[in-house]
Amino acid sequence: MANDSAQASAAADLVETLYTVMPIVVGHVSDRLEDFGMTHTDYWALRSVDGPMPMKDLAQCMDIDPSYVTLLADRLEELGLIERQPHPTDRRVKNLVLTAKGKRFKKTIPEKIWDGPNTFSALSDAERNHLKVLLAKVVASHGDGDVAALPESA
Amino acid sequence: MANDSAQASAAADLVETLYTVMPIVVGHVSDRLEDFGMTHTDYWALRSVDGPMPMKDLAQCMDIDPSYVTLLADRLEELGLIERQPHPTDRRVKNLVLTAKGKRFKKTIPEKIWDGPNTFSALSDAERNHLKVLLAKVVASHGDGDVAALPESA
DNA sequence: AGTCAATAGTTGAATTACACAACCTTTTGT
DNA sequence: ACAAAAGGTTGTGTAATTCAACTATTGACT
Numbered sequence: 001m002a003n004d005s006a007q008a009s010a011a012a013d014l015v016e017t018l019y020t021v022m023p024i025v026v027g028h029v030s031d032r033l034e035d036f037g038m039t040h041t042d043y044w045a046l047r048s049v050d051g052p053m054p055m056k057d058l059a060q061c062m063d064i065d066p067s068y069v070t071l072l073a074d075r076l077e078e079l080g081l082i083e084r085q086p087h088p089t090d091r092r093v094k095n096l097v098l099t100a101k102g103k104r105f106k107k108t109i110p111e112k113i114w115d116g117p118n119t120f121s122a123l124s125d126a127e128r129n130h131l132k133v134l135l136a137k138v139v140a141s142h143g144d145g146d147v148a149a150l151p152e153s154a
Numbered sequence: 155m156a157n158d159s160a161q162a163s164a165a166a167d168l169v170e171t172l173y174t175v176m177p178i179v180v181g182h183v184s185d186r187l188e189d190f191g192m193t194h195t196d197y198w199a200l201r202s203v204d205g206p207m208p209m210k211d212l213a214q215c216m217d218i219d220p221s222y223v224t225l226l227a228d229r230l231e232e233l234g235l236i237e238r239q240p241h242p243t244d245r246r247v248k249n250l251v252l253t254a255k256g257k258r259f260k261k262t263i264p265e266k267i268w269d270g271p272n273t274f275s276a277l278s279d280a281e282r283n284h285l286k287v288l289l290a291k292v293v294a295s296h297g298d299g300d301v302a303a304l305p306e307s308a
Numbered sequence: 309a310g311t312c313a314a315t316a317g318t319t320g321a322a323t324t325a326c327a328c329a330a331c332c333t334t335t336t337g338t
Numbered sequence: 339a340c341a342a343a344a345g346g347t348t349g350t351g352t353a354a355t356t357c358a359a360c361t362a363t364t365g366a367c368t
Contacts, residue, residue, distance in 0.1 A: 004269055004270070005265055006279075007279070008265040008267070008268035009264050009265070010279065010282050010283065010286075011264070011267075011268035011272060011273075011274045011282065012263075012264030012267065012268055013264075013286060014274065014282055014285060014286045014289075015179060015183065015268075016201065017289040017290050018175075018176070018179060018289060019198060020289075020293050021172075021289050021293055022172070022176055023217070024292070024293070024296050025169060025172060029169065039324095039325090041325080041326095044173060047170070054345075055345075055346065056344080056345060063177070064326075064327085065326075065327050065328075066345075066346065066347090067326090067327075067346080067347070067348080067349095068325080068326060068327075069346085070346065070347055070348085071325095071326090087345095090334075090335070090344095090345085091333080091334060091345095092333065092334045092335065092344065092345045092346070093334095093344090093345060093346085094345080094346070110162050110163050110166035111158070111159055111162040111163070113162070113165075113166065114161070114162035114163075114165035114166055114169075115158055115162050116158070118165060119165075119292060119295075119296060120168065120292060121295065122291050122292060122295030123288065123291060123292065125161070125164065127288055127291070128164050128165065128168055129164065129168075130284070130288065131168060131285070131288045131289070132168040132171050134277065134281055134284065134285040134288070135168075135171040135172060135174075135175050135285070136171050137277060137281070138175050138178070138274060138276060138277065139174050139178070140276070141273075141275065141276030142178050142273060193354085195354080195355095208316075209316070209317065210315085210316060210317080218355075218356085219355070219356050219357075220316075220317065220318090221317080221318070221319080221320095221355090221356075221357080221358095222354085223317085224317065224318055224319080225354090241316095244315095244316085244363080244364070245316095245362080245363060245364085246315065246316040246317070246362065246363045246364065247315090247363095248316075248317070
C-alpha cells in the first residue's frame with residue numbers, strides 16, 4: 001500500500017466498477033425472482049432463514065428494522081415458504097421456519113436463477129471463485145458480527 | 155457445459171458475497187458524501203457528466219427515467235457543481251456541464267471518500283486491481299449486447 | 309409554408325422500500 | 339407484585355424512483 005492518494009484513487013476506480021456491476025446482477029436476480037412473485041429482498045430474507053429463527057434475529061442479521069421483518073415474513077408466509085411458529089418457552093417470540101415447500105424452493109432456486117448463460121458466464125470457474133474470495137476478504141475485514149450471521153453454504 | 159448445477163451454485167454463492175459487500179460500500183460512500191450534502195446517486199450522476207451532455211443522454215447512460223435526471227440535475231446545480239447550458243442548435247436540449255467548482259470537486263472527491271482506512275484496506279494494491287479487473291470483465295461481457303442471450307456456441 | 313408527429317425537459321401523482329414511533333403482550337428483575 | 343425491558347405488529351412518514359400528463363421545440367411530409 002504505497003501512498004494514500006493512489007490507494008484512494010484505486011478504491012474509487014474499483015467502486016465505479018462495482019457500482020456498474022451491481023445493477024446488472026440485481027436486475028438479473030430480480031427478473032428471475034419476479035416469476036415467483038418475490039423481490040430480491042424477500043429472497044435475501046429467505047436465504048437467511050434456516051432452522052427455527054426468532055424474527056428479531058433475522059432483523060439483526062439483515063440489519064433492518066424489526067417492523068420490516070414483519071412485512072417480509074408476511075410475504076414469505078403468503079408464498080407458503082416459511083411459517084411463524086410459537087417459541088417453545090417464550091410466548092413473545094415467533095420462530096420462522098422453512099416449510100417443506102420452502103426447503104425445496106431454497107434448494108432449487110439458485111439453479112433457477114443462475115442456470116444457463118448469465119451475468120457471470122464470462123468468468124471461468126476459477127475466476128468466479130477468486131472474485132468471491134476477494135469480496136469475502138472485504139467483508140471479513142469489515143468484520144463485526146454480521147459475517148458470523150451468514151449461514152454456511154454447501 | 156460442464157455441469158450447470160455447480161456453476162449455478164457458484165454464481166449464487168458469489169452473489170451472496172456481492173450482496174454482503176454492497177451495503178458496506180454504499181454505506182461508506184453515503185456517509186462521506188453526506189458531508190457534502192449529496193447522495194451516492196448524485197455522485198454517480200456527477201461522475202457521468204463531463205463534457206457538455208444532454209440530459210437525455212445522462213438518463214440513458216444511467217438507465218433512469220428522464221424525469222429523475224431533472225431532479226438530480228437540480229440538486230447538483232444547487233450545489234454549484236454543474237450547469238444547464240442551452241444546446242447550440244437545438245433549443246429543446248439542455249446540456250449539462252461541470253462548473254469550475256464541479257471539476258475541482260470531481261477531482262478531489264475520490265480521495266475524500268477513500269482516504270484513510272476504508273472498506274478496501276484489507277486488500278493489497280494487486281488484489282484491489284485484480285478485483286476490479288474481474289468485475290470489469292463481467293461488465294464487459296454484459297455490455298457486449300446479447301451475449302447473455304446467446305447459446306454457448308463455443 | 310403548414311400541419312402533425314416525435315423529442316427534450318419539467319411537473320405532479322403514484323409506487324416501493326424501508327425506518328421510526330406508538331402500542332400490546334409477555335417476560336424478567338427486584 | 340410491579341416496573342422495566344423485549345418481541346412483534348400496526349400505522350405513519352420519508353426518500354428514491356417511475357409513470358403519466360404537459361409545454362416548448364424540432365423534423366417530416368405534403
